Amino acid sequence: MQCPCNPNKKYSDCCQKAHQNIHSVTSAEALMRSRYSAFVLANIDYLQKSYHSSTRPSKREKKEILAWTKAVNWIKLEVLHATENTVEFKAFFMENGSIDVIHENSVFCKENDHWVYLGQK
Template structure:
């Protein structure tokens, strides 16, 4: 298996995982994404890598589910497109994105406008409109 420094980041930016989303998933910058778009990209990468603990830690406690199911065998995440990133104020941002996935032999798209809030210096996913 490739090391984190040698594989491309799942979020689609032209960087190695460890230099991109991996730094928010683990290490000194864990959970310190600087804005909502970076957090959203890191959450997508966490879904791809089945790092569900990270996804839950970056979900606002008022809307966070108790558990998440891991990717089913054969699931393949196909890509992420960030369409828009808007800042409402210093602590509220939205990100519109499309994530593509193939599961059970069928490709599908998740098109969402997500709301994020910064609390205690950390960005958190609140909810989204599909």
């Protein structure tokens, strides 16, 4: 199957590696891509794991995130700009019949020796 983050790559050569072992992620952009793919695949445990401990959603929020990502249809990811610890992206999805976009400049850092998502800039 194609990777949700990049239709030119196979999932097994791309985000699956991250989903199987978060320690294999070597850059902020790769972590961001793997989080997008986890939203598409409703892999909520990976999403939780890839948050920094200070911003990780609560159990209740986790359920809401899971319900939301299952309710929308993800269309595509566009990475606009990436630095060592930030990634600006657009994530397009369909919700209730209309196209919507998340445009975010995300900040990443390392915790427990692997990349994690800290929050928005």
